[in-house]
Amino acid sequence: MKLERRLTQPWWLSVAVPVGSLVVAFALMGVVLALTGHSAWETYRKIFEAGFTGNGAMSATLISATPILFTGLAAAAAFRMQLFNIGAEGQLYLGAIGASWIALQLGDRDVTSTPVFAVAMCVAAAVLGALWASIPGVLRAFARTNEIITSLMLNYVAGLLLTYLIFDSSSYWRDTSTLQARSFPQGKPMPEASNWPTFGSSVVVPLGFLIGILVALGLWVLYTRMRFGFEVGVIADSPRAARYAGMRTRRKILSVMALSGAIAGIGGASQIGDFTYTLDGSPTGLQAAAFGYTGIVVAALARYNPFAVCLVAVLIGGLLNAGYTLQGPDFPSGLVGVMQGIILFCALGGELLLRYRLRITRVRAGKPVAEASL
Amino acid sequence: MIVLAQAVLYGTPLLYAALGELLAERSGVLNLGVEGMMLFGAAIGFWITQRVEGSTPVVLFLAVVASAIAGAAMAAIHAFLVITLRANQIVSGLALTIFAGGLGLSAYVGTELGLADLPATHQFRDLDVLGLGDLPLVGPIVFDQSALVYASWGLTLLVALYLGRTRWGLNVRAVGEAPASADVMGINVTLYRYVHVLVGGAFAGVAGACYSLSITAGWTSGDTLVGGAGWIAIALVIFAFWRAELCLAGAYLFGALSALPFALQARDVEVAPEFLYALPYVMTIVVLVLVSTGLAKRRLGAPAALGVPYVREER
Numbered sequence: 001m002k003l004e005r006r007l008t009q010p011w012w013l014s015v016a017v018p019v020g021s022l023v024v025a026f027a028l029m030g031v032v033l034a035l036t037g038h039s040a041w042e043t044y045r046k047i048f049e050a051g052f053t054g055n056g057a058m059s060a061t062l063i064s065a066t067p068i069l070f071t072g073l074a075a076a077a078a079f080r081m082q083l084f085n086i087g088a089e090g091q092l093y094l095g096a097i098g099a100s101w102i103a104l105q106l107g108d109r110d111v112t113s114t115p116v117f118a119v120a121m122c123v124a125a126a127v128l129g130a131l132w133a134s135i136p137g138v139l140r141a142f143a144r145t146n147e148i149i150t151s152l153m154l155n156y157v158a159g160l161l162l163t164y165l166i167f168d169s170s171s172y173w174r175d176t177s178t179l180q181a182r183s184f185p186q187g188k189p190m191p192e193a194s195n196w197p198t199f200g201s202s203v204v205v206p207l208g209f210l211i212g213i214l215v216a217l218g219l220w221v222l223y224t225r226m227r228f229g230f231e232v233g234v235i236a237d238s239p240r241a242a243r244y245a246g247m248r249t250r251r252k253i254l255s256v257m258a259l260s261g262a263i264a265g266i267g268g269a270s271q272i273g274d275f276t277y278t279l280d281g282s283p284t285g286l287q288a289a290a291f292g293y294t295g296i297v298v299a300a301l302a303r304y305n306p307f308a309v310c311l312v313a314v315l316i317g318g319l320l321n322a323g324y325t326l327q328g329p330d331f332p333s334g335l336v337g338v339m340q341g342i343i344l345f346c347a348l349g350g351e352l353l354l355r356y357r358l359r360i361t362r363v364r365a366g367k368p369v370a371e372a373s374l
Numbered sequence: 375m376i377v378l379a380q381a382v383l384y385g386t387p388l389l390y391a392a393l394g395e396l397l398a399e400r401s402g403v404l405n406l407g408v409e410g411m412m413l414f415g416a417a418i419g420f421w422i423t424q425r426v427e428g429s430t431p432v433v434l435f436l437a438v439v440a441s442a443i444a445g446a447a448m449a450a451i452h453a454f455l456v457i458t459l460r461a462n463q464i465v466s467g468l469a470l471t472i473f474a475g476g477l478g479l480s481a482y483v484g485t486e487l488g489l490a491d492l493p494a495t496h497q498f499r500d501l502d503v504l505g506l507g508d509l510p511l512v513g514p515i516v517f518d519q520s521a522l523v524y525a526s527w528g529l530t531l532l533v534a535l536y537l538g539r540t541r542w543g544l545n546v547r548a549v550g551e552a553p554a555s556a557d558v559m560g561i562n563v564t565l566y567r568y569v570h571v572l573v574g575g576a577f578a579g580v581a582g583a584c585y586s587l588s589i590t591a592g593w594t595s596g597d598t599l600v601g602g603a604g605w606i607a608i609a610l611v612i613f614a615f616w617r618a619e620l621c622l623a624g625a626y627l628f629g630a631l632s633a634l635p636f637a638l639q640a641r642d643v644e645v646a647p648e649f650l651y652a653l654p655y656v657m658t659i660v661v662l663v664l665v666s667t668g669l670a671k672r673r674l675g676a677p678a679a680l681g682v683p684y685v686r687e688e689r
Contacts, residue, residue, distance in 0.1 A: 143666050143667040148464065149608060335482055352459045355460075
């Protein structure tokens with residue numbers, strides 16, 4: 001068996017490989033399930049029903065898909081430049097903090113127009129998310145500090161900040177209006193008009209999901225049709241060539257990190273506007289879902305293509321949704337994470353087939369007799 | 375004084391994990407799955423203490439061995455993906471953390487085996503070596519620690535000698551710096567990389583056991599058990615310029631930072647606990663910045679082939 005580097009990639013391969021990876025991942029997961037005494041077939045049937053075909057399942061899946069659509073796009077935007085922003089988790093928290101702040105402020109000023117709320121929340125969230133992402137961005141650009149570790153450390157800091165705002169301070173976000181709210185800390189409820197609208201009846205599509213698709217479209221235009229994206233590609237493939245061509249690498253690092261953080265931030269705004277309607281600071285709320293890390297799985301499986309991210313987000317969203325619905329003795333809590341990991345491993349392994357051609361050569365009596373290429 | 379003894383306690387898992395990561399990185403493989411390997415090692419180690427009957431030292435020894443095997447098993451996935459299948463090392467490491475971590479395999483195994491809220495039956499106790507634990511100053515720090523701590527000192531020495539003074543160690547460094555040249559010299563690059571990634575994973579597994587068998591003695595679901603220590607260990611390797619002996623010093627520095635919140639809390643410092651808990655993370659960033667600005671020009675110590683897959687046909 002030999003591996004040969006491919007000079008050209010047939011177009012169908014970039015579809016076949018991710019799909020094949022998924023199939024292999026589910027087969028491997030079936031082995032894990034069987035080994036731990038669960039029926040693989042039965043589990044998959046339940047996942048499919050709870051995630052996609054069941055009554056109202058698709059609407060619930062879109063709810064799970066929305067945040068990971070944003071974090072997936074955030075990861076895709078940065079990873080394309082070999083800039084490993086793992087801080088989407090924290091940037092999403094900061095987005096949620098910003099969006100809830102502006103919503104409460106506008107509520108105090110008796111604004112009642114939902115579009116005004118939605119736009120203001122997205123802008124505030126994008127700004128805060130971008131600022132938070134700029135910390136590792138600036139450090140990477142000017143001090144060459146490894147952005148993987150700094151962005152990850154900031155996730156923990158952002159989580160603690162969230163807990164602090166709701167649990168350990170009398171911050172602007174915390175509800176202290178009633179005795180009950182004072183003894184069981186919780187965030188202020190958002191004004192009614194700040195709740196984002198939904199669309200459709202049989203399948204309910206949240207506004208956030210639509211914004212996510214718009215962001216994906218924008219990202220695609222930016223990365224494939226504009227100079228910005230071309231330079232990002234050159235810097236990713238060869239930083240030295242980019243420098244000789246006079247591209248401003250530092251400036252690109254700063255803007256890509258900020259862009260990535262802004263997208264993750266809008267994901268936080270969508271959490272507030274679409275689903276929770278309050279800033280949830282508890283360790284079992286926003287922080288338990290690990291949207292940021294799941295976004296990396298989504299982006300990698302989508303091979304950093306924005307449109308594929310939309311599709312994969314729905315797929316993984318269905319898996320997450322099924323995980324919430326089915327959680328119990330037949331469906332232990334870590335199963336969804338294990339599945340995500342296996343899917344990602346298979347997607348990574350599958351990359352090999354995209355870049356290389358597998359040539360099986362049978363050598364008999366020193367002469368190649370049969371040759372088959374895969 | 376208590377703080378310094380605590381620094382050693384909290385620094386020990388960092389030391390194990392950093393030494394493991396050091397071995398993997400010296401052979402040219404970056405493994406960002408440390409956090410996941412630690413969490414899985416912690417769960418398996420604790421499970422063994424619950425299942426195996428026997429005297430405490432025997433049980434704990436078996437538990438640590440099991441943790442090491444668990445960590446190595448996780449590392450094997452990463453090794454196969456990045457060495458044999460030439461996958462991106464950064465994404466594969468992240469995948470390993472997601473797969474093995476607090477929302478993945480360790481939670482799955484922990485729930486399936488019913489580990490949560492079980493009382494610890496065996497745990498590492500401080501050994502009062504030579505009865506010197508009561509000595510002022512050095513007593514609690516040097517002579518009143520658990521076997522895990524003393525073993526970690528031995529291991530640091532071993533790794534430092536291995537990398538600096540043995541033929542194998544020199545070969546590892548060659549593989550990490552210039553795999554093509556090493557290959558020409560007849561060194562099996564693939565084998566060296568596999569072995570060191572696996573041994574690194576084993577160390578990370580032991581690091582996880584430090585938490586579930588010593589520091590908190592028990593298992594909790596989620597990633598709070600290890601709480602980012604795996605990532606701090608990766609930062610520590612950079613901080614230590616890829617040298618084993620500096621890992622020791624760095625581990626206790628970061629250990630002190632991790633212990634600081636608890637020490638300050640015990641003294642009723644008038645600060646919200648979240649700010650104290652955030653200290654180790656913020657300080658990791660600060661230290662990393664200091665190290666990277668000062669020596670950015672020469673990238674002191676970093677193996678030249680770190681993160682680059684080796685393909686003989688494409689050298």
